[in-house]
Amino acid sequence: MKRLLFLLPLFAFVVLAGYLALGLTKDPHVLPSVLIDQEVPPFDLPPIKGREAGFRRDDLLGQVSLVNIFGSWCVACRIEHPFLMRIKEERRVPLHGIDWREETLEAGPAWLARFGDPYTLIGDDPRSVAAIAFGVTGAPETFVVDKRGFIRYKHIGPLTPEVWEKTIGPMIEELRRQ
Amino acid sequence: MRRLAALVLLLLAWAMPAAAVDPGEMLADPALEARARDISKDLRCLVCQNQSIDDSDAQLARDLRVLVRERLAAGSSDDEVVDYVVSRYGDFVLLRPPFKLSTYVLWIGPAVIFAGGLLAVVVFYRRRGGVAETAPSPLSAEESRRLERLLDGDGRA
Amino acid sequence: MIVEIGHFALILALVVAFAQGTVPLIGAHRGDALWMAAARPAALTQAVLVAMAFGALMHAYVTSDFSVLNVINNSHSTKPLIYKISGVWGNHEGSMLLWVLILAVFGAAVAVFGRHLPPGLSARALSVQALIAFGFLLFILFTSNPFERVALAPADGRDLNPLLQDPGLAFHPPFLYLGYVGFSVAFSFAIAALLEGRVDAAWARWVRPWTLAAWTFLTAGIGLGSWWAYYELGWGGWWYWDPVENASFMPWLAGTALLHSAVVVEKRDTLKGWTIFLAIVAFSLSLLGTFLVRSGVLTSVHAFAVDPARGVFILVLLLVAIGGSFALFAWRGPALMPGGLFRPVSREGALLLNNLLLATATAVILLGTLYPLFIDAVGGAKVSVGPPFFDSVFVPLMVPLVAALAVGPLLPWKRGDLAGALGRLKLAFVLAAAAVVGIWFVFDRGSVLAVLGLGLAAWLAVGVVVEIAGRIHLLGIAPVASLRRLLGLPRAAWGMTLAHFGLAVLVAGVTASSAWKVEKIQTMRPGDTVEVAGYTYRFEGARDVQGPNYAATRGRFTVTRDGEPFVVLEPEKRLYPVQQMPTTEAAIRSTFLGDLYAVIGDAEGNEGGFVTRLYFNPLVPWIWAGILLMVAGGVASLSDRRHRVGAPGRRPLTTEAASAKA
Numbered sequence: 001m002k003r004l005l006f007l008l009p010l011f012a013f014v015v016l017a018g019y020l021a022l023g024l025t026k027d028p029h030v031l032p033s034v035l036i037d038q039e040v041p042p043f044d045l046p047p048i049k050g051r052e053a054g055f056r057r058d059d060l061l062g063q064v065s066l067v068n069i070f071g072s073w074c075v076a077c078r079i080e081h082p083f084l085m086r087i088k089e090e091r092r093v094p095l096h097g098i099d100w101r102e103e104t105l106e107a108g109p110a111w112l113a114r115f116g117d118p119y120t121l122i123g124d125d126p127r128s129v130a131a132i133a134f135g136v137t138g139a140p141e142t143f144v145v146d147k148r149g150f151i152r153y154k155h156i157g158p159l160t161p162e163v164w165e166k167t168i169g170p171m172i173e174e175l176r177r178q
Numbered sequence: 179m180r181r182l183a184a185l186v187l188l189l190l191a192w193a194m195p196a197a198a199v200d201p202g203e204m205l206a207d208p209a210l211e212a213r214a215r216d217i218s219k220d221l222r223c224l225v226c227q228n229q230s231i232d233d234s235d236a237q238l239a240r241d242l243r244v245l246v247r248e249r250l251a252a253g254s255s256d257d258e259v260v261d262y263v264v265s266r267y268g269d270f271v272l273l274r275p276p277f278k279l280s281t282y283v284l285w286i287g288p289a290v291i292f293a294g295g296l297l298a299v300v301v302f303y304r305r306r307g308g309v310a311e312t313a314p315s316p317l318s319a320e321e322s323r324r325l326e327r328l329l330d331g332d333g334r335a
Numbered sequence: 336m337i338v339e340i341g342h343f344a345l346i347l348a349l350v351v352a353f354a355q356g357t358v359p360l361i362g363a364h365r366g367d368a369l370w371m372a373a374a375r376p377a378a379l380t381q382a383v384l385v386a387m388a389f390g391a392l393m394h395a396y397v398t399s400d401f402s403v404l405n406v407i408n409n410s411h412s413t414k415p416l417i418y419k420i421s422g423v424w425g426n427h428e429g430s431m432l433l434w435v436l437i438l439a440v441f442g443a444a445v446a447v448f449g450r451h452l453p454p455g456l457s458a459r460a461l462s463v464q465a466l467i468a469f470g471f472l473l474f475i476l477f478t479s480n481p482f483e484r485v486a487l488a489p490a491d492g493r494d495l496n497p498l499l500q501d502p503g504l505a506f507h508p509p510f511l512y513l514g515y516v517g518f519s520v521a522f523s524f525a526i527a528a529l530l531e532g533r534v535d536a537a538w539a540r541w542v543r544p545w546t547l548a549a550w551t552f553l554t555a556g557i558g559l560g561s562w563w564a565y566y567e568l569g570w571g572g573w574w575y576w577d578p579v580e581n582a583s584f585m586p587w588l589a590g591t592a593l594l595h596s597a598v599v600v601e602k603r604d605t606l607k608g609w610t611i612f613l614a615i616v617a618f619s620l621s622l623l624g625t626f627l628v629r630s631g632v633l634t635s636v637h638a639f640a641v642d643p644a645r646g647v648f649i650l651v652l653l654l655v656a657i658g659g660s661f662a663l664f665a666w667r668g669p670a671l672m673p674g675g676l677f678r679p680v681s682r683e684g685a686l687l688l689n690n691l692l693l694a695t696a697t698a699v700i701l702l703g704t705l706y707p708l709f710i711d712a713v714g715g716a717k718v719s720v721g722p723p724f725f726d727s728v729f730v731p732l733m734v735p736l737v738a739a740l741a742v743g744p745l746l747p748w749k750r751g752d753l754a755g756a757l758g759r760l761k762l763a764f765v766l767a768a769a770a771v772v773g774i775w776f777v778f779d780r781g782s783v784l785a786v787l788g789l790g791l792a793a794w795l796a797v798g799v800v801v802e803i804a805g806r807i808h809l810l811g812i813a814p815v816a817s818l819r820r821l822l823g824l825p826r827a828a829w830g831m832t833l834a835h836f837g838l839a840v841l842v843a844g845v846t847a848s849s850a851w852k853v854e855k856i857q858t859m860r861p862g863d864t865v866e867v868a869g870y871t872y873r874f875e876g877a878r879d880v881q882g883p884n885y886a887a888t889r890g891r892f893t894v895t896r897d898g899e900p901f902v903v904l905e906p907e908k909r910l911y912p913v914q915q916m917p918t919t920e921a922a923i924r925s926t927f928l929g930d931l932y933a934v935i936g937d938a939e940g941n942e943g944g945f946v947t948r949l950y951f952n953p954l955v956p957w958i959w960a961g962i963l964l965m966v967a968g969g970v971a972s973l974s975d976r977r978h979r980v981g982a983p984g985r986r987p988l989t990t991e992a993a994s995a996k997a
Contacts, residue, residue, distance in 0.1 A: 006668040009612065010661035013619075017654055019705070022712035024630060024646045032717065034268035041265075101237060128241035135266040137224045137238065200936075201858045201946055222719045228577050230721070233570065273721025275706075280715045284706045288699040288728045295691045302687075306605075306677040 033154040035135050040149050043130040045123025048099050049109045055096055055123030055130075060149045064175045066093055066168075067143040068119070068159075069131060071100045072111035074139040080158030081115050087164075088118040093172050097122040098130050100139055144168060146175045199232060203240070205247050214247045217256055221246070221263060222271045230273055338403055341391020342482040345432075348384035348439070349472040351377055355442075355465035359458035363530070371458035375446040378461050381468065382436075382443035389436045392481050393423050402488040405429060405481045411494035411913055413884040421505035422495045427629065427645075428481035430508055434625070435471045437509075437516040442468065445520055445545075452541060459527035460520075467519055470652045478645045494913035497885065503563030507556060511583055514553020515621040518590055520545035522618035525611045526660055529667040534607040539600035542614065544973060546597060549617075550590045551969030557583050558962035569919035569934045571852065571952045576725040581704045582624030585697050589617040592693035599683045602748055606683075607671045609690070615664060619657040620697070626653055627704075681751040685743030692736040699728050737791050737842055740835060741798025745805070759805065763797035778851060785850030792843035799836045803828075830972025837964025844957030848929075853951040860944040868951035870931055871895045872904075876943055877935060885909045885918075890935035890945060892922070904933040929953035 044056040060067070068084065070077040087095055097119035099108040108124065125131055134143060134151075144153035153171055155163055199218075205211040218232035223239040231239040231246075242263065249259045263271055275281045355377035362370025395403045396419045399412045409426045410419055418425075424433040442464040449457050475481070498504070524542045528534045560580070565573040574580065593613040599606045630646025678684055703720045710718050741763060745756040771790035778786075804810070806828065807820035853868045861876035875891040887909040894901045904922035911918070924931040929952050936946030 002669050003665070006608070007665040009615075010658065010665050013657055013661050016705070017650065017658065019709055019712045020626065020650055020653070023708045024650065026711055032268075034716065035266070038265075101241075127244060128238060129245070131238075132242065132245060132263075132266055135268075137267075199856055201856055201939075204856065220721070220723055222721065228575070228719075228721070233572070268716055270717040270719055273719055274723035274727075275718045275720055280710055281706075281718060283709075284702065284718075284720065284724070287702045288695070291698045291702070292691075292695045292732070295695050299687060299691055303677065303679055306673065306675075 033135050033151070035151045036154065038151055040145060040151055041133045043123075043133045045098065045125055045130055048112075048122050048124045049105050051109075051122060053121055055098065055121040057149060059096070059121055060145050061147070063147055064093060064172050065120075065145050066095045067098065067134070067145055068095060069098045069100050069134065069136050069139045069141045071139050072102060072107045074100075076158050077140045078115070080140050081118070083159050083161070083164070084118040085116050087159075092169075094120040096120055098125050098134070099123065100125050100131050100136070101128060102126055142168075144171055144175070146178070199243065200240075203244055203247065205251060210247075210250050213256055214243070214250055217246050217250075217259055218243055220273050221260070222273050224267060224271065337391050337394050338400065338482050338484065341388040341395075342480070344384045344387040344391070345472065345476060345482075348381050348388065348435075349469065349476060351381045351384060352465045352469040352472055355381060356462050356469050358462075360462040363455045363458045363462070366455075368454060371454050374458045374461035374465075377465065378439075378442040378446035381465065382439040385432075385436045385439040385468075385472075388482075389423075389432055392429060392432060393420060396420065396423050399492070400488075401490070401492055402484050403481075404483040404485050407485065407489060407492045409495050410492040411884060412491050414495065414500070415883055417502070417505060418495060418500045421499070424508045425495050425499040425505075428475070428479045430512075431471065431475050431479050431629075432481055433509065434512055434516060435468060435475060437512050438464070438468050438471065438519055441517060441520050441545075445523075449541070455531060456524070456527050456538075456541075459530050460523040463523035463526045464519060467523075467656060470656065474645070474648050474652065478648050494884070494911065497909070497911035497914055497916050497918050498567065500884075500911075501563060501567055503559055503567070507559040507563060510552050510556030510559055512556075514549050514551075514556050514590075515583070515586060515624065517545065517549025517552055518586060518614075518618040518621050520549070521593060521614040522660070525614035526663065529611060529660075529663050532667055532670055534600065534611060534671055536601045536604050539597045539610065543594070543597045543601065546590060546594050546614075546617075547969055547973050550587070550594055551966055551973065553583065553587050553590060554962060554969065555966045557587060558959065558966070561962075562959060565955065566921050566923055567918065569921050570948065571848075571854075571921075571930075571932050571950045571955070573848075573955070573958065576703075576722045578704050579624075579628055581700050581725075582620075582627050585700055585704075586617050586620040586624065588693050588697040588700070589613060589620055592690045592697070593617050595686045595689050595693075599686050603675070603677070603683050605673050605675065605677060606687070606690075607673070608668050611668065611671065612664060613690075613694075615657075615660045616697075619653075619660070620701075622649075622653055622656060626650060676749070678750055680746065680753045682743065682746045682748045684751070685739060685746055688739055689736065689743065692732050696729060696732045699732070700725065703728070733842075734791065737795050737838070740838070741795045741801075744802045744831065744835070745798075759801055760794075760798055763794050763801055766797045767791070767794035782850055785846050788846030788850075789843055792839045792846065795842065796836060796839035799832055799839065803832050826975035827972045830968045830970075830975065832968070833971055834965045834968030837961045837966075837968060839961070840957050840964060841961025844954040844959075844961055847954035848952050848958065851953045853953075855949045857947060858939045858944050859947045860940075860942050865947075865949055867931075867949045868929070868953075869896060870901060870951070872933065872947075872949050874945070874947060877938075877945055880907070882909065884913070885911045887920075888935065888938075888945075890933075890947070892933050892947075892949075894924070894931060902931065904931065906933045906935045908935050908937075925956045927956070930955045 040057050040060060042057045045054050047054040066087070070080075084095060087093070095118055099122055102108045102124070105124075108122075112119075112122075123130060128136075134141070138156070140158055142155045142159055143151050146152050152175060153168065155168070159168070199215070205214060215232060219230050221231045221242065223229045223231045223234035223236055223242075225236045225238050226234050229239075231242045234240075246259055246263075249262065250256075254262075260272075269276055269278075269280075275284060277285050355374060359371050359374035359377075362368070362373065392403075392405070394400075395406050396410055397416065399406065399410060399419070401407050401410075405426060405428050409429070410422045414422070422429070424430045442461060445457070445461060445464065449460075452460075521542050524538070524545070528538055557580075560583070561573045564575070565571060593610065593616075596606050596610045596613055600610045626646070626649045629649055677687075679687075703724055706720050707718055710716070741760060742753075742756050745759055746753070767790045770793040771786055774786050774789050803821075803824075806824060807817045809817050811817075855865050855867050857865060859865065859874040861874055864871050864873045866872070872892045872894050875893055877888050877890040880887050880889045887907040889905050889907045892904040892906075894904060902924045904924060906922040907920040909918045909920060910916070919934055919936075922933045930950075932950040932952050934948040934950075936948060938944065939946055
């Protein structure tokens, strides 16, 4: 009994060390979305300058679509951008954009004019209304939304061919069949 | 890249000069504003980690503060506002973790630790209290050894 | 060249540490006096070598040698000299070097002051100390070499994080490390005692001064960090329950417990296993804190080193050091025999209560700090554990601690008289009650808990005074005789009184500043006035000023009270161009009852308007005063003859002498 008591600290420490080791393998910055398999809440964003249509929740109903959060200030978005253009060319799935937190009305449209506009619909979100609705913490983030308007997948950071081929592509096909 | 961005953010957020609430975003109604401040103090700034949105200069924190105020102004209760933010970002945004399955250990743990310590102390006193006074028990082997040591003039009485 | 000498000295130190960590240990095991004797010169050599390495790095900083990567990344030629020096430890590599330097200096100090220690104990303790140094030297040399050169030296450096360019933070890390690492001595002594299989009053007496020194430094270090946060972060907060703060607070709590339990070992020759355990825990928590900060497993506003390889290395170090010592504890600990009778109502009983509460508080903070990690590791939904959690679990543990603290010192050893002690505290009770009632009517808007908190502080403060008045028989004998007794009190008694009184002052400051803070946030144009807690602030406008390595906007407030000029406050908002980083420099004027605290924000509109944040932070100076008193208590106690390191050998002390000093 007494011996056991003296063993207790060692035992507790071994458990603790195990957790610390596990902790080293995780990136503490990654915040998993709680919105997976949740309905996208209502939002209604105005169009960006130069476009007629805005972007609202009901636009997501009826077909599988992608929603991408971007901003002209976002360095990683530029890296991602060519890949988004490829998605547009493939025409497999509509890609909608949320132009997040632009400082001026011109910034977003100018950026798209310069690098190309891959988006079907774009909503202007200077005050994070839609971004918060999607639980966004940074740009870029990309969501797969199904026909009923439910979020099925969230990708943090620039989309890569690997994620596209292994995860998102097959998922779109499967969601289409449903 | 994202990771790099997070690092940069982290470096910036490394105790960013705070004092975040701006006069422009404050509500005219002091009671409502006070409620907004209270709510903001318990909501975590998601991009800076470990600061509340009330203390943070980050854009997203600002937008969340504005959202809290808009919802309050629109007549939501404190709980409704907090619930909305939690429904978007999960329990992670709550600086005071909720009491639920995943946090039972956290919330009950302190009481268990204290009770365990108290129990240990009680057992300790039971073993060591008054016994020697009422009925001197025979010396254990260890005690004899100690006595020997004492007689050697080594230990201390 | 000097840089290479530094690097080489560090490698030599590694070799010396290895020898020091093995030869004396084997010698002690075999009883070989010659091998044991190797420990002392080795400890001194190691300290000299590490100091050379540290000096070389500092030289590189002071001379702005931008061929050294570490200097490029953390320095700039225009930086003031003091921040060139503090830049040495304002980064990962340099701060680890400082860590090892302090470790080596403590080792050398044990070698110098511990000449009268039994050779076996001293040899073993120095070996353990060297083994720790060996691990960290390996860590530095393999993962965090501060002496790395670059092929092409740039014209100038990238500067130090401007937040670190501050007098408070310049000296925060050295003090913190002196505390953290200081617990290594108690740890080494504990391991040595376990290896020897012997813990007694003499052991406790040797360990106490080292623990006390570490505790004093750590108190000062935490205080400095907190003070820095208060004036630099710009909104008057001073404690955030941030993981990195917790990492320094946990060893402090455990060290405080150790300080008190060691007294019980010294006076009553009991609680030995527990004291050894605390000695291991205090330093283990320091190591854990280093791991948490250096590996970045917990995100925190402080983590500036995020590198998995370093994390793995430190984790292995932790496994060996902490795991090894707990294994040794499990193996040898049960042989430590408990002492004699032990009653709840006695000095030792009160100290045990202190230990129960402090140990629980340590464990609870550990739980809260690591909980997000646990949940993440088991794949649960992420949670945050923030200040509201810590406040709600920590405060309930501290209330009984503070309440009992007034009583404990009034109880004699072995058998106390609780009713008698409480009887002596009648005055404390009456004054505390009077304080509660008085404060209630002065600030009738205040919360009940805060008023009770101040009452608790008053209870402790008066309790401390009652205790020392009893020692000098105040009012019982002629005042002159009392005064003579007062001056004749051992310094250790003064130390305890100061530290406990400091805690009372601290409690009052913490309570009042959290409960009655006044905050006014608004846009002010020149000429506008705002009233904060009875002071009228008139904004006179702002102008641009140029600092040595920053540009600033300096605002000016004339503060009046009842129409009389009181003070002029000039807060700044700085921009450091090299790092493109803004900082706020609050303007603070302290008064007895609180701080006037002004911050200037962004320009607003075209008429010279600025966002201004004006605060009144009640009793915040009391927080710093309380910490200073605690530090002063530590220093006073350290200067006591009985605590002088290298003091008496393992001679029996008569019970009479022991209780006379109690």
